[in-house]
Amino acid sequence: MHDIYNFVSGPLVWVSFVLFIGGCIYRLISMAALAKKKDPVVYDYMNLRYALRSIFHWIIPFRSENMKRHPVFTIVTFAFHICLILVPLFLFAHIILIKESWNISWWFLSDSTADVMTLIVVGSCIYFLVRRIVQPEVKFLTSPSDYLILAIVAAPFITGFWTYHQFAGHKVMGIIHILSGEIMLVAIPFTRLSHMIFFAFTRGYMGSEFGAIRHVKDW
Amino acid sequence: MKKKIWTLCSVFVAAVAVIVVTAYSQENVKSVQDSAFKTKMRPGAVFLHDEHNKKAEIDDCGTCHHVYKDGFKVEDETSEDRECSECHKIDGDPVPLVTKYHLRCKGCHEEKKAGPIMCSECHVR
Amino acid sequence: MAEPAVNTTKQITDEGLVKGASKLTPEKIEQVINSVIKAETGARLKTYVDICVHCGLCSEACHFYLSHDNDPKFSPAGKVKQTIWEILNKKGKVDAEFIKRASEIASTECNLCRRCAMYCPFGIDIAYLLITMRRICHKLGVTPQYIQDTAHSHSATMNQMWVKDDEWIDCLMWQEDEARGEIPNIRIPIEKEGAEIYYSVIGPEPKFRAQLIYQAAVIMHAAGVDWTMPATPGWDNSDMCMFTGDFEMMARLKKVHYESASRLKVKKIVMGECGHAFRSVYDVGNRALGWKMPPIPMVHAIEFYYELIKDGKIKIAKKYQKPVTFHDPCNTVRGRGLHEMGRFVTNATCEKLIEMHPNREHNYCCSAGGGVINCGPPYKMTRVDGNRIKAEQLFAAKAKGAKTIIAPCHNCHGGLEDIVHHYGLDMDIKFLGDIIYETMEKPE
Ligand code: HEM
Ligand code: HEM
Ligand code: SF4
Ligand code: SF4
Ligand code: SF4
Numbered sequence: 001m002h003d004i005y006n007f008v009s010g011p012l013v014w015v016s017f018v019l020f021i022g023g024c025i026y027r028l029i030s031m032a033a034l035a036k037k038k039d040p041v042v043y044d045y046m047n048l049r050y051a052l053r054s055i056f057h058w059i060i061p062f063r064s065e066n067m068k069r070h071p072v073f074t075i076v077t078f079a080f081h082i083c084l085i086l087v088p089l090f091l092f093a094h095i096i097l098i099k100e101s102w103n104i105s106w107w108f109l110s111d112s113t114a115d116v117m118t119l120i121v122v123g124s125c126i127y128f129l130v131r132r133i134v135q136p137e138v139k140f141l142t143s144p145s146d147y148l149i150l151a152i153v154a155a156p157f158i159t160g161f162w163t164y165h166q167f168a169g170h171k172v173m174g175i176i177h178i179l180s181g182e183i184m185l186v187a188i189p190f191t192r193l194s195h196m197i198f199f200a201f202t203r204g205y206m207g208s209e210f211g212a213i214r215h216v217k218d219w
Numbered sequence: 220m221k222k223k224i225w226t227l228c229s230v231f232v233a234a235v236a237v238i239v240v241t242a243y244s245q246e247n248v249k250s251v252q253d254s255a256f257k258t259k260m261r262p263g264a265v266f267l268h269d270e271h272n273k274k275a276e277i278d279d280c281g282t283c284h285h286v287y288k289d290g291f292k293v294e295d296e297t298s299e300d301r302e303c304s305e306c307h308k309i310d311g312d313p314v315p316l317v318t319k320y321h322l323r324c325k326g327c328h329e330e331k332k333a334g335p336i337m338c339s340e341c342h343v344r
Numbered sequence: 345m346a347e348p349a350v351n352t353t354k355q356i357t358d359e360g361l362v363k364g365a366s367k368l369t370p371e372k373i374e375q376v377i378n379s380v381i382k383a384e385t386g387a388r389l390k391t392y393v394d395i396c397v398h399c400g401l402c403s404e405a406c407h408f409y410l411s412h413d414n415d416p417k418f419s420p421a422g423k424v425k426q427t428i429w430e431i432l433n434k435k436g437k438v439d440a441e442f443i444k445r446a447s448e449i450a451s452t453e454c455n456l457c458r459r460c461a462m463y464c465p466f467g468i469d470i471a472y473l474l475i476t477m478r479r480i481c482h483k484l485g486v487t488p489q490y491i492q493d494t495a496h497s498h499s500a501t502m503n504q505m506w507v508k509d510d511e512w513i514d515c516l517m518w519q520e521d522e523a524r525g526e527i528p529n530i531r532i533p534i535e536k537e538g539a540e541i542y543y544s545v546i547g548p549e550p551k552f553r554a555q556l557i558y559q560a561a562v563i564m565h566a567a568g569v570d571w572t573m574p575a576t577p578g579w580d581n582s583d584m585c586m587f588t589g590d591f592e593m594m595a596r597l598k599k600v601h602y603e604s605a606s607r608l609k610v611k612k613i614v615m616g617e618c619g620h621a622f623r624s625v626y627d628v629g630n631r632a633l634g635w636k637m638p639p640i641p642m643v644h645a646i647e648f649y650y651e652l653i654k655d656g657k658i659k660i661a662k663k664y665q666k667p668v669t670f671h672d673p674c675n676t677v678r679g680r681g682l683h684e685m686g687r688f689v690t691n692a693t694c695e696k697l698i699e700m701h702p703n704r705e706h707n708y709c710c711s712a713g714g715g716v717i718n719c720g721p722p723y724k725m726t727r728v729d730g731n732r733i734k735a736e737q738l739f740a741a742k743a744k745g746a747k748t749i750i751a752p753c754h755n756c757h758g759g760l761e762d763i764v765h766h767y768g769l770d771m772d773i774k775f776l777g778d779i780i781y782e783t784m785e786k787p788e
Contacts, residue, residue: 002332031387038386044636058465065706066401066463073401092260093338095314100321105314111260137409138400140416141425146398166339174337195395199466202391206467213627213637216681216705218462 001171008178009097016182023189024197031198047208054207055200057219064219073131080124083117084153088181090114093164111164118161125154145192152187155180251320255304256313264324264341275334283323358722360489361444368440368484377436380480389476392468393432396421402470405463407708408453411732418730420460420470423449427477447481450474451488452723453730456587456714457674462705471714479589487588490720494584497547499593502600503580504547513575515550519558527787530565532557535608536572542610542640543571544601544625546582546618546754556616559781563649566787567657571614578604581615583624587715591632598629605640613642617775619675619753620713627679644676646752649776650685653692659785660693666772667696668779669738669746671760672707673753681705689776690750693783698746700737708734710751712759727759728766735767748772750779 035042057063067074088094092108099105109117129150132138159177163170187193210218248268277283286296287306298306307319324341328334335341381389403409403419416422427446431438438446456471464470481487487495497506507515513534520532533539543564549556564571573579578600585593605613615621622644630638652658670690676682683704690697702708711731716723738749738760749764749771751757760773 002329002336005336006329031391034390035387038384039388041631042387054467058467064462064465065702066404066465069404070401096317096321099314099318100325105312105318108314135400137403137414137416137419137422138398140419140422141398141400143398163339166344170339171337174339192395192397195397195466198391198395202395202466202468205388206461206469210462210678214679214681216678218467 004175008175008182012179012182016185020185020188023186024194027189027194027197031201042205045208045213046205047212050208050211051200051204052207053211054218055203057217058203066219076124076127079120080128083120083124087114087117087121088156091160115161115164118157121157122154122161125150125157149187149192152180152184152191153193156184251324253302253304253316253320255302255309255316261338261342262344264320265343266324266341275331356448356722356726358448358488358719360492361447361486364447364484364486365440365444368443368486370437370439373438373440373443373484374436376483377431377438377480380476380483381432381436384479385476388469388472389428392473393429395466396424396468397466399465402460402464402468405460406454407457407459407711407733408730410708411730411734418453420454420464421468423454424470424473428473431477431480443481443484443486446477447486447488450477450481451491451587452716452719452726454714455674455709455711455716455727457709458678459674459706459709462678475587475589478587479591482589488719488723490722491584491588491715491718494718495588495590495593498583498585498597502577502597504582504584505551505580507547507550507580509575509577512550512579515554516557516573519554519561523558523561527562527565530561532561533572535575536570538609539572540570540611541572542605542608542613543573543616544579544581544605544613544621545616546621547580548582548754549616556775556777559777560616562786563652563658563777563780563784566784567652569652569657572608572610574604574608576604576607578602581613581621581625582618583621583629584715584718586624586628587620587718594624594629595632598625598633601625601629602633602639610640613638613640614648615642615644617645617752617754617777619673619679620715620755623675623679644680644682644752646676646682646686646689646776647680649689649780653689653780658780660783661785662783664694664748664779664783666747667698667745668694668748668750668774669698669700669741670703671700671710671749671751671753671756672704673751673756674707674709674713676752677705677707686750686752686776689780693776693779694750696745698741698744700741708737710734710753710756710759710763712755712762713753717755717758724762728762731759731763732767734760735763735769738763738769738771739767742769742771746771748774750774750776752776 061074061078062068062071086109090107090109091114092111095105095108129147132142132146132150156177159173159180163174163177167173184193188196206218210216248266250263251266252263272278280299281292281294281297284298286293286298303319304316307316309316324334325336328336398421400416400419400421402421403414403416406418406420408418409415409420409422412418417426427449430442431446454471454474456475458469458471460470461467478487494504497504501507503512516532516534520530523530523532541564543560545557545560580597581601583594583597585591585597613625615625625642626638626644630636633639649658653660668690670686672683672686676686687697700707708731711727711734716727738746741749749760751760751773752775757773757775763769764771764773
């Protein structure tokens with residue numbers, strides 16, 4: 001157990017952080033270079049003011065027409081994304097591990113809050129899954145990779161919850177948790193999860209086109 | 220009605236049991252507790268003091284109950300009579316003290332490749 | 345798939361697609377697809393395809409989807425799945441039958457109206473992805489016949505309707521003559537160097553709707569505008585090449601247009617009531633020529649009329665009596681935000697405006713735009729069936745009393761006329777110019 005634990009919580013953490021951060025930087029730089037070479041319009045038409053205007057409208061719940069049309073989805077997706085980002089960053093267990101290794105720490109969530117937020121993420125993933133199976137327009141667009149991505153995202157939360165509550169087999173689950181967390185981090189730059197890195201750019205570009213050139217809102 | 224009585228009885232028995240066990244463990248330490256932790260986020264770490272030390276072959280109390288002066292460990296002096304938090308002050312943020320405990324226990328376990336290292340192995344529910 | 349059969353488009357035979365597809369070989373398809381993807385697309389296509397989370401939230405933006413009882417095949421991302429995703433997944437290894445269908449989807453089941461870009465949380469530009477598909481089909485020679493014929497006319501004559509150079513001048517002089525019956529000293533100034541305003545129209549105006557030129561002359565005259573029209577090619581601001589994916593030809597068309605205006609040293613181009621032509625001159629053609637914004641300031645007729653009325657240059661004698669509803673052409677709202685100006689002009693000239701919902705930048709397209717109406721009779725029902733939602737919108741406006749539809753766009757007129765007939769709406773359709781001409785104070 002010591003050897004496996006030390007391996008997944010030591011070198012593999014480094015590997016996943018390097019791939020995650022390095023991968024994000026690589027994706028950004030290579031996309032910027034590709035845009036410079038093949039889509040220079042993106043630079044010419046990107047307009048900071050209108051880009052931010054659009055981004056703000058789309059990261060605040062119910063500011064766009066489409067969000068108003070889908071209230072349940074909007075609430076779920078905002079709750080999902082907020083919890084998804086806050087829990088791993090501010091979880092007490094994570095903070096302690098980071099403090100032990102690198103002697104840095106920051107504000108943390110109480111364990112009970114984090115626990116509820118974890119359930120919110122898992123619940124949202126189930127909602128996304130059901131929607132994907134039940135709603136024809138989503139089903140039509142779905143490929144097996146969409147299920148895989150959903151599983152990759154849900155896994156660290158399910159296994160983390162399992163470990164925290166010490167359900168049967170929690171020791172093995174702890175190891176699986178760390179592994180699944182690492183897989184998720186690495187998946188971000190290299191799968192559709194890269195929407196995290198590119199959201200601001202596609203949104204900002206459309207906002208610039210609509211705002212600066214076409215003088216119209218895009219929400 | 221009968222059911223209610225039974226429930227009350229079992230709660231009473233359980234409460235007595237808890238009190239007895241806690242009182243007993245004052246004598247022979249069974250878990251690590253520090254009064255500086257005001258709100259408990261996890262159950263105190265399971266720690267059978269005497270058995271642990273026998274198994275780990277620790278004779279020198281100062282291994283854990285150390286005393287430092289000006290950044291140096293004072294040999295021959297120990298601190299069993301004090302809580303760790305008397306020196307490792309908490310000042311609102313529990314993280315440094317938690318880390319001190321963790322590094323003391325988990326750090327040694329890692330080094331010796333023996334003993335618990337995962338959260339749930341010590342903070343047993 | 346489990347969708348009911350009524351939702352699948354009927355088998356349509358289009359000569360252009362059949363002939364074009366019959367000449368394809370797998371090697372040619374693969375080579376053309378990959379060369380377009382490699383040489384002409386870049387970060388935008390890649391990002392849009394990489395990050396689309398397949399959430400389907402864009403579906404309800406599209407009138408085709410809504411009008412086909414939410415058939416996912418007609419959702420914006422659904423159409424991309426059947427075209428661009430597939431060719432990227434297969435790395436260009438698709439057959440002629442696939443290209444034929446892809447051309448049909450991209451050219452006749454999407455109006456490039458850009459409504460979906462306002463519904464996708466990432467702002468993924470579906471219209472850009474589908475025009476890229478059209479571009480590939482263009483390079484493969486598989487474009488619906490009618491619109492390709494129009495594109496041929498553009499390359500042979502620099503206008504959309506095979507109008508010869510002398511016929512154009514004839515038409516202007518004829519309309520001047522006609523107008524003099526009403527206003528004796530009116531002129532249609534041709535080739536006037538240094539004029540304030542260069543007025544341009546689309547090919548169909550001299551061909552079928554010369555009356556519109558007459559009306560424009562009366563409005564210009566009444567407002568005392570210093571204006572001109574060219575005697576040379578360039579007068580036609582329309583652009584079907586933009587919609588077939590023939591971008592080289594699109595750039596040539598816009599070049600003659602801007603050049604004829606700069607030869608006449610005008611201060612500003614004003615264009616007639618056309619949506620797609622506005623998109624081409626204001627937004628797309630200029631880019632193809634390397635101009636960030638049009639090299640000469642230019643405005644759509646809506647904005648021009650707005651200024652004339654606001655500045656009191658045109659006075660309204662008696663407002664239009666029948667209650668009207670206002671159809672926002674996508675290219676003037678999602679292309680230039682002219683919805684409030686359109687309403688200003690309408691309210692200034694009409695007694696009563698009854699809104700359709702959704703409206704302004706959220707309007708539903710007429711389903712004629714993006715070159716779909718130009719794909720001709722074979723696809724008439726594709727767009728009429730594909731826009732039941734517009735008919736419902738119009739019925740609702742009619743129930744509230746609207747009798748006339750104002751649509752400041754040529755394509756919208758064509759599209760709405762077919763919708764009005766097919767669904768038995770029995771409403772008139774008018775341009776803003778028609779209404780202004782009818783209601784304004786005319787000089788003696
Ligand atoms: C990269 C290495 C990671 C390590 C070493 C790690 C470690 C841990 C540890 C030790 C726990 C505490 C388990 C317990 O209380 O017994 C935990 C819990 C948790 N972790 Fe991680 N984790 C990692 C990555 C992640 C990631 C990427 C996510 C989410 C995106 C995540 C989400 C969670 C959650 C949701 C819990 C449980 C919270 C609760 O239910 O109270 N972890 N993790
Ligand atoms: C700042 C960062 C992010 C932004 C702005 C963002 C935005 C979005 C948006 C706009 C969607 C589209 C559908 C919806 O609204 O739910 C979406 C979906 C999704 N996001 Fe994110 N996201 C971010 C980060 C992440 C991260 C870090 C993950 C996971 C690692 C993630 C996982 C997902 C998943 C799984 C879906 C798809 C739900 C489905 O299957 O329908 N997102 N995100
Ligand atoms: S018709 Fe309009 S809404 Fe529908 S896919 Fe095309 S651009 Fe999007
Ligand atoms: S809304 Fe955007 S991300 Fe979602 S399926 Fe449509 S194009 Fe893709
Ligand atoms: S014809 Fe009119 S409504 Fe239709 S696409 Fe053009 S501008 Fe849009």
